Amino acid sequence: MQAYFVKKLLMLPLILLGVSFIVFVSIRALPGDPARLMAGPEATQQAVDDMRVRLGLEQPLPIQYAGFLMDAVRGDFGTSIRSQKPVSEELASRFGATMSLAAVAYFFATLIGVPAGMAAAVWKGRAPDQIVMIVAILGASVANFWLALIMMDYFAVQKGWLPLLGMGGPAHYVLPSITLGLLPMALVARMTRSSMIETLEQDYIRTARAKGLGAFRVYRRHALRNAMIPIVTIIGLNFGGVVGSTVVTETIFNWPGIGRLLVDAVRFRDYPIIQGVTLLAVVSVVVVNFLADLLISVLDPRVRFG
């Protein structure tokens, strides 16, 4: 058991090395020259070449990559091409914003998704089930940027109930976290439903009912705890998707997180920032999945990873 988690931790540097290589190569394989983008459309070829030297992009790729790795192990992820600030500083000021939004989105996704899924399972085939499933399908299929704009127009522009943009008090979290949390909420609700339905058909549930336990106690103590394992798994697995969705959500809501930073960075081919954001996102996804594994082993002591 411990060996499994130790092994997983030891894998992290290898994963990061692999991801850094893929990111390093693929963003440079994209057409689009940062020196040209920085120098501007009127720049002469000489000016573009000068800019390339200034940005250190004239060196051969293997040397650039080796330099990046050597600096990265020392915690130096380079300097943003555009803002000229250290990448680590740019990331530090934004990581909290993204994680707090993701946390709020996840919290409500679970808080609503789990009971909704339970209700759908308990009243399987009846109205609550159908309502939950329709909402879940809509939630999983609606384009989140479209939903975000509709909600902004109604709740912020027309009604004036909620702030439109930026990060601030609790009210600022409402619309972005709905936008970000809708898909995980739908997934959690569906997973809870199917997992609960399966569990409720188990013999021990019938036994629990037969020995006279109340329905609610059976659902909560016996069924949900066992049904939680696939639910936690899907939450962990989906975390990468949520981090990906922050790109859209943060861009629309002017949320000062790493997703918005990434969009700006891609537009200007700000290689150091793209690398930094990607690596940070990978670390957070790996860590969250690690925690999900840990949680599963707590939920079900029989689970052994090997």
Add this chain to the structure above:
Amino acid sequence: MTNRPIFSKSIRTALMASSVALLALGAQAETLTVMQSEAPRSMDPADQTATFTQVVLAPMYEGLVGRNSDLAIVPLLATEWAPDDTGLVWTFQLRDGVTFHDGTPLDAAAVVASFERLLDPARGLAAAGRVAAVLESVEAVDDMTVSFTLIQPYAGFIDLLATAVGYIVSPTADAAGTLGTNAVGTGPFSFVEWQSGEHVTQTANPDYWGEMPTLEGLEFTWTSEPSVLSMAAQTGEADVVNPLPPIFAQTVEADPNLTLIDQPGSAMFWVSLNVLDEPLDHVAARQALNFATDRDALVSALRRGYAVAANSPLAPTNPAWDASLDPYPYDLDRARALLAEAGVPDGFSMSVAVQEPEAPIAEALQGMWSDIGVDLEVRRLESGVWVEAAFNDPEAKAEDGLSAVIASWSSGSFNSDLQFRPLYSTGAWAPGGANLGFFTSEALDAIIDEAAAELDEDARNALYVEAQRIVNQEAPHVLLYSNRDLAATSANVEGITMLPGGLILVANATKSN
């Protein structure tokens, strides 16, 4: 059921908290919030060439000269100036008692340093080319006098000094290498903070040499989503949005809480035709495309009427623009006749590279040109990819099979040279310039050089009229329209100046409650 009231109470608490926050904002209402469509590129005015970056920098920096709301040149850091008889040496007398925000005094040495860094290729500053093409050297005559020696007489020199590349920066900050992230100028507002994903904040400069601004501070934000610009104006989360997408102009005009700024602009939209590509190497084929383009339809469909159909490569705001020109009325019969003359009576196939925001132009042209048998393949490209495709050299373009590029150009000045030279001169072939279709005309090159050195404005403008005629006749571009510049402000905001090209000046704005 007992859960319900608690739930709605907590919502109400959240709403109250947010309205308290709004009230708190109301108390410091003298900060003006400006939202634009793109992030600033640098805090160093010489390291960018973007209009919306200049909007952010303009309150913090000043040039030797500037432009007022009537678009006239006015003295700023220089009190007087004059060229010598040859037009090669310009001498400027500097204003006394001006200091930069970091306390460095403004003197001749500071001005010299501010320009010499542009002439140093090792610095690789993004806007350096504009100055290096014109300026030979700059030197201090005495403590408060500076003289500029030009490579050859250049009529647009004063105009150039009034643009962002002419902003004087603190030599102390430049030597420290922090100017890219931390602006230090002499303007009425001083730099506070640049959070690169978020905002730039500025505060009124108590030591400003001129008239003090009435605003306490400025905040600049940005979004890439056009509808968010409009919503931010409607909710009041931005006092000013720039540019306002034309689709929202009527909403803004109808809203009593908002004011629409609508002025003739300078950004000219066009399709650059690759004149090395068959059959576009034939002038008749290029003219045919021009006749087959319904410009009025483009203006009303794509810009809701907030544009002017192009009749020349210059926008109507340019002093050399000739209103009498009308080279290409929409005429499909003449277009077909010209195609026959070019040897392709049944039309031909071509491709065009376009960025996402201009894609509707390409789609409209696809429809219009199909009427004369031209099959237009539209390549919608992400901006970085587009820049690479558009600025490829002739060989790479041929390999790519790219026949045309849709783009816009605003030199952000009144200097026709900055419209003709980079777009149409032989020396400006891509990738070293924005002559994206490799057009060449000896006659035009000669006129561009002659006009640039002509210091008499009337004589110069007459030369530029001739240049307009040549470009119209040779049709290296299908010229489409020039934008009207649109912006929206809250109704309680006044005193904003819009210069052609979307450059809003907010330093002298006032905001009432």
